[in-house]
Amino acid sequence: MSRVAVVGGGVAGAGVATALDGEREVVVFEREGEPGGRTATRRRAGHVYDVGANYHKGGSELLDSLDEGDLIDVEEPVWTFEGDGEIKPGDDRDDHKWTFEDGITILPRRLLERASATVRTGTEVTGLERTGEGEWDVLAGGGRTGPYDAVVLTPPGPASASILEHTSVDSGTDFDPAALAADLESFAYRSIDSFALAYSFPLDRPYYAAVNTDRAHAVGWLAREGEKRGHVPDGRSLLIVQMAPDWSVEHRETPDGRAAELAAGHAAALLDDDRLADPKWAERVSWRHALPDDEGIDANAGEAAGLYVASDATHGEGRIHASLEGGLEIGDRL
Known part of the structure; x- marks a missing residue:
């Protein structure tokens, strides 16, 4: 052979x-x-979270064949926002969002x-x-x-x-x-800083994630990791906040702690919840070649x-x- x-x-x-x-x-x-x-799954303090690719979109017989009882289709929708930060119902993008209880790296x-x-x-x-x-x-x-x-x-x-x-x-x-x-x-590629921000309280919203559609906001993507079964302990929440490419390049040399503080502030403003400015813990992952441009x-x-x-x-x-x-x-x- x-x-x-x-x-x-x-x-x-x-x-x-x-x-x-x-x-x-x-x-x-x-x-x-x-x-x-890029299917980068991390684990910390009982949390499972995806700091790179968040899920596989669309239906797939191949994914079904990999199911060992742990395949997840995230049901909550993806909403959108523009530079003004107003989050609105989305356009049914990514109707199916497949991942696994132990993270997308299982794929x-x-x-x-x-x-x-x-x-x-x-x-x-x-x-x-x-x-x-x-x-x-x-x-x-x-x-x-x-x-x-x-x-x-x-x-x-x-x-x-x-x-x-x-x-x-x-x-x-x-x-x-x-x-x-x-x-x-x-x-050409766009760089992205991805942050995992953990909180000791639940966070309810009518959507799983929100995506910026006009490249005019400091945040490019924000997702509630707790919508993935088995990823976040009960009574807690964890946000995946992927910053916009311009922000990520501007803060390339910013120390991790300070960068996480800034990212959490943007998340708090976007979700209109001051509690989010002070996560229990945070993790930063920088992707130099994140998205083809x-x-x-x-x-x-x-x-x-x-x-x-x-x-x-x-x-x-x-x-x-x-x-x-x-x-x-x-x-x-x-």
């Missing part, structure tokens, strides 16, 4: 492994200690487990080498592993570009990794040489359903 190396253990990488299950041996390289990527992890992929965590890929035999070696963790018949890159554009800048190919192909690296490096690029240049790209730079959407579909599509082509 031929082997495929997948760089990145997020949703896209899990999609590739799922499509190739039983067809190819799949080895996934994940630089963090656990797979997940890629369960897919990888079911696909029987080998996952090498804590292993950063720094480069690639295509040999004279038309196979690939992966330079990772200070060593070399291979051979692989194909490689799939799933990280954001700049991270994939960094790998391609340290990639060499044999004379048997006209694929130029430097040209593809330049396209991926130039792909460009149209997807054509990244097919390396496929004849066995190099595939399933990054969000290829579809230009900052949603995990798009990443999953992109990974599945690459896997089908392989």
Whole structure:
């Protein structure tokens, strides 16, 4: 059975492994200690909360097949607000909002487990080498592993570009990794600071979350994590507050405690509740390459040489359903 190396253990990488299950041996390289990527679930003081992607939108037979009694469809709607901060009923966006009792990170992890992929965590890929035999070696963790018949890159554009800048190919192909690296490096992203703000009292609203629609508010997204079954202890509440890109860039050097204080103040004003300005505890996660801010690029240049790209730079959407579909599509082509 031929082997495929997948760089990145997020949703896209899990999609590739799922499509190739039983067809190819799949080895996934994940630089963090656990797979997940932007499906970043954290745990603290009895709380489970998603500080990256909040849910998978739309219906999916694939998600249903992963249900072990812990799949959640968040029923409360998403409302909207503009720069004036007035929250209004939404437009039925994301009618289905799927996650799991233990967080959205269960999605890629369960897919990888079911696909029987080998996952090498804590292993950063720094480069690639295509040999004279038309196979690939992966330079990772200070060593070399291979051979692989194909490689799939799933990280954001700049991270994939960094790998391609340290990639060499044999004379048997006209694929130029430097040209593809330049396209991926130039792909634009928006930065986002995400805050988890915990409170010792319940917070009722007629909506699960509110999203800013005109990019004219300091807050881009605010969600009540307690609407996800099993995520927040009874009698408490936890807000996920994702700040707007401009705010996030402006406060990149602001210390975490002060940044959380400012974010909580914006949340209190937006929800018209002064109690929210003083959370019991807070956590900040900064996403430098959070949301694509460009149209997807054509990244097919390396496929004849066995190099595939399933990054969000290829579809230009900052949603995990798009990443999953992109990974599945690459896997089908392989």
